[in-house]
Amino acid sequence: MEKLKNKKKIELGDWQTPPDLAIKTCQILLETGICPASIIEPTCGKGSFVLAALETFQSAKCCFGLDISDKYLAETIKKIQPFQNCITTSITQGDFFSFSWEKQIASMPDPVLVIGNPPWVTNSGIGSIGGRNLPKKSNFQNMKGLDAITGKSNFDISEWMIISMLDYLKGRDACLAMLCKTAVARKVLLYGWKNQMPFEWCSIYKINAQQYFDVAVDACFFVVKLGQRTPALHCKIYSDLNHNSFEHLAAFKKNRLIPDIALYEKWKHLIADKDEPFKWRSGIKHDCAKIMELRKENNCFRNGLGERVELEDEYLFPMLKSSDLANGEITSINRYMLVPQHFVGQQTGIIKHNSPKTWDYLQRHSDLLDRRTSVIYRNNPQFSIFGVGDYTFTDWKVAISGFYKNIRFRLIGPYEGKPVVFDDTCYFLSCRSKEEASLLYEILSSQAAEEFFSAYIWWDSKRPITLEILNMLSLVKLADFYGKSALIENVHQDKESHQLIMF
Ligand SMILES: C[S@@+](CC[C@H](N)C(=O)[O-])C[C@H]1O[C@@H](n2cnc3c(N)ncnc32)[C@H](O)[C@@H]1O
Structure with missing residues (x-):
């Protein structure tokens, strides 16, 4: 009743x-x-x-x-x-x-x-x-x-x-x-x-x-x-x-x-042009946290089903989630993500030869992985993930959570010799060097950047910070605004010499 x-x-x-x-x-x-x-x-x-x-x-x-x-x-x-x-x-x-x-x-x-x-x-x-x-x-x-x-x-x-x-x-x-x-x-x-x-x-x-x-x-x-x-x-x-x-x-x-037209008018000169070289990315989407995310316990890992598993190092990466980025200092990482592909669509059969324990583990849990309902997994190799590319594996990144009600960027370097990855509630810039990451982090933590983003963010949204909003700010123009045009010069040099910039 x-x-x-x-x-x-x-x-x-x-x-x-x-x-x-x-x-x-x-x-x-x-x-x-x-x-x-x-x-x-x-x-x-x-x-x-x-x-x-x-x-x-x-x-x-x-x-x-x-x-x-x-x-x-x-x-x-x-x-x-x-x-x-x-x-x-x-x-x-x-x-x-x-x-x-x-x-x-x-x-x-x-x-x-x-x-x-x-x-x-x-x-x-x-x-x-x-x-x-x-x-x-x-x-x-x-x-x-x-x-x-x-x-x-x-x-x-x-x-x-x-x-x-x-x-x-x-x-x-x-x-x-x-x-x-x-x-x-x-x-x-x-x-x-x-x-x-x-x-x-x-x-x-x-x-x-x-x-x-x-x-x-x-x-x-x-x-x-x-x-x-x-x-x-x-x-x-x-x-x-x-x-x-x-x-x-x-x-x-x-x-x-x-949301805030005064801030929009104040900072609209920093809106990115079409050829902005820096591009924000989403973290990795796998839709199967129980299997793909593991906690490190001594020399072993424990998955979301509570199983203790032993896996090779090759496909495991230290990972951060939104809550890590939004709260407190990050002093150590004990969560790892199994990243079975280096790019979207990559065949996964090779894991069997490279890392047999990892392959066995994935096979053992293929029922859960094969049951992922999103259409993106259809017609793609078994154990596929999304939001992965060269940009995932660079050592230095600047990251932010999309879910929390604050604009807090984090400078993230490698952890225990491996690049850190993020889940798909986070966004990040993949950087070519520590210097570049530090500079981007510095200008993104400025008042101009905060006010620029505040012009577009509806804090009542479930995910207030989006890729679209982040990519609206030209980091080249922002660097110029703060007199850090060395960054711009480097970026243009790279463009002119046709070097591949991994963003
Ligand atoms: C949030 S309450 C608010 C009630 C009132 N307006 C107030 O402010 O106290 C929503 C009201 O909508 C009425 N309601 C829900 N669906 C309705 C419908 N299809 N047609 C008419 N009234 C509806 C409910 O019975 C309820 O009284």
Whole structure:
């Protein structure tokens, strides 16, 4: 019974908003000059937002609330009883995805405020518990953008709901104000700007979701004002629900969403050109940590299945993971990776002759390795890995974790005579010498580099630092900026003499 209740809670994203948070958000809107005649709460639940909005906005003439769960509706109706003499109210049971929003919105006067907290659940989250609270395909035949969203393997229900509401509000004097994941707010902004939606202004006020909802996710109060004025292609970001907490301005530039446009403008002269000689790489992808990653114990190795194994040295390399790069000093390494190929697609049969114990070990665990589901392993030699090449085996590297919420580069040299490798949560530059690595490390640890990357990083992302962002910065231009053009000269000399640079 309890299990069934939990499943329903997850499927409906049923985390009701605490009344004090609803009141704070309405206060913010009032301070911004929002004076709605109509209030709409599309998933009103127990009515925190309906009540807070009616208490805050004296201008309101009518109010409409919808929720799929009828168990909450009586509570909401009771809460708003005191307003029923002066305001037309309607609290209705219904499914957002099949409700006739066009008709409802057309019957309500401008200015309209759509406010609430749609469910924070993804389609795959719903799928994994066998739920069905999803948009039906037939609903959005005319909504090409939404079609693209539902075509994605994973999307947030709230992203779909917010975008469809914005679509319905086109041409109206309206404001949409929703609590949602910050990642959803970003996707909606990008969608809106790419589709020329009439956003007069937008704001993101970060909230502490742990405090209010006991969930560990980056969330915000997302506000979009729609109207007739020329659309503004920027969004103010606040660190909390307070107008004094303005942090920075995000903007739509060159078809992408730039988190900090001031830093972008300051450092755009350092953007890499097409022929940038330095290239960031991902660490090795093997999708089988239990077998391919081993811990050194005295002279033996222990794999992820807890087996003690003896292997030849040839295919084993000291390895670092994201957590090693992001935290503390690296004084010793006791994790090793089995790297059976030197380049992608290399035949692996040779291991049998070079290192028979390693071959036996791989054969013994071929059931797990052959079961790797990613399509990249199909039609490739047995035990294949990806993200491997000459660049993997250089002694000196500069590396960073893609997962952690800090910009911390590490200078990595060989360990016990072997080059260090990384797993695929890390990125690195492969360097030709210790001197080059030291220089790159020095300039990457500079204020200019930190500010440059900060212009592009959304810290609420699962993987905030990406290859795309790293490769955006020209290390040649950065070296020049810091008067270290010797690096540039060396690189150009190498280019001119047609030496192969192993990046
Ligand atoms: C995060 S809760 C928020 C409730 C309320 N808006 C608040 O802020 O307290 C999400 C609400 O969405 C409702 N809901 C979920 N799926 C729905 C759907 N398809 N149609 C209408 N309401 C839905 C749930 O019943 C739940 O009350």
